[in-house]
Amino acid sequence: MIDIKTDKEVDNIREAAKIVADTLLLLKKSILNSGIFNTLELDKIAKKNIEKHKAVPAFLGYKGYPATACISINEEIIHGIPAKDKVIKDGDVVSIDLGAVYKGFYGDAAITIGCGNITSEAKKIIEVTEKSLYLAIDKIKHGTMLGDVSNTIETFVLKNNMTVVKEFCGHGVGRKLHEEPSIPNFGAKGRGPILKTNMTLAIEPMVCLGSNEISFLDDGWTVITKDRKISAHFEHTVVVKKNGCEILSKL
Numbered sequence: 001m002i003d004i005k006t007d008k009e010v011d012n013i014r015e016a017a018k019i020v021a022d023t024l025l026l027l028k029k030s031i032l033n034s035g036i037f038n039t040l041e042l043d044k045i046a047k048k049n050i051e052k053h054k055a056v057p058a059f060l061g062y063k064g065y066p067a068t069a070c071i072s073i074n075e076e077i078i079h080g081i082p083a084k085d086k087v088i089k090d091g092d093v094v095s096i097d098l099g100a101v102y103k104g105f106y107g108d109a110a111i112t113i114g115c116g117n118i119t120s121e122a123k124k125i126i127e128v129t130e131k132s133l134y135l136a137i138d139k140i141k142h143g144t145m146l147g148d149v150s151n152t153i154e155t156f157v158l159k160n161n162m163t164v165v166k167e168f169c170g171h172g173v174g175r176k177l178h179e180e181p182s183i184p185n186f187g188a189k190g191r192g193p194i195l196k197t198n199m200t201l202a203i204e205p206m207v208c209l210g211s212n213e214i215s216f217l218d219d220g221w222t223v224i225t226k227d228r229k230i231s232a233h234f235e236h237t238v239v240v241k242k243n244g245c246e247i248l249s250k251l
Contacts, residue, residue, distance in 0.1 A: 074230050081222060131156065
């Protein structure tokens with residue numbers, strides 16, 4: 001069953017999402033201003049900023065995850081664990097996924113950053129992934145079928161000769177980090193549940209430059225592209241409205 005939130009609950013989710021957005025922007029500035037950055041240090045910055053806003057990191061301890069942020073570099077798609085010896089270098093593509101809990105409600109968002117002198121392919125996958133997110137968001141309103149949202153992402157990505165990850169997907173969010181419905185980044189139009197006002201959703205395309213086959217690293221968390229080609233990941237928490245939707249995690 002898909003939760004319909006009250007206006008007060010949406011207000012709390014909005015605040016949680018704003019804290020996530022503020023933290024992602026801080027991390028982005030930290031990376032771009034320094035050029036090289038230890039990902040464990042970034043994780044400490046994220047935790048401190050979330051707590052400064054009277055919130056709690058949503059990922060830390062979730063199913064045993066050991067950090068505040070997921071920081072995934074190049075062929076790492078999602079769930080990259082920050083580490084002291086994991087250093088961001090010039091030319092890297094860095095995806096940061098982050099969640100926060102405010103007054104018991106969750107916000108969730110992700111960005112991908114090109115660091116320094118990135119390749120034209122890296123620049124394109126970042127642009128395509130982010131654009132696919134906003135095209136999907138443009139489809140969201142009361143009465144839309146969820147399959148139309150998923151299909152929009154896949155159609156645009158395939159048009160640009162890239163692929164979408166199929167093993168992981170977007171999701172409902174709010175009272176919990178992961179709620180119904182699951183929101184795949186592929187599928188047919190005219191299918192799936194009908195969206196209703198005050199549903200809160202996390203839309204998150206994960207795109208691969210090459211094959212969308214995946215593997216796991218030995219840490220049991222980090223998901224990588226099997227062909228080791230670059231991937232990108234963007235995500236926003238949104239609330240469905242009568243004539244569209246509101247992006248709650250807008251940077």
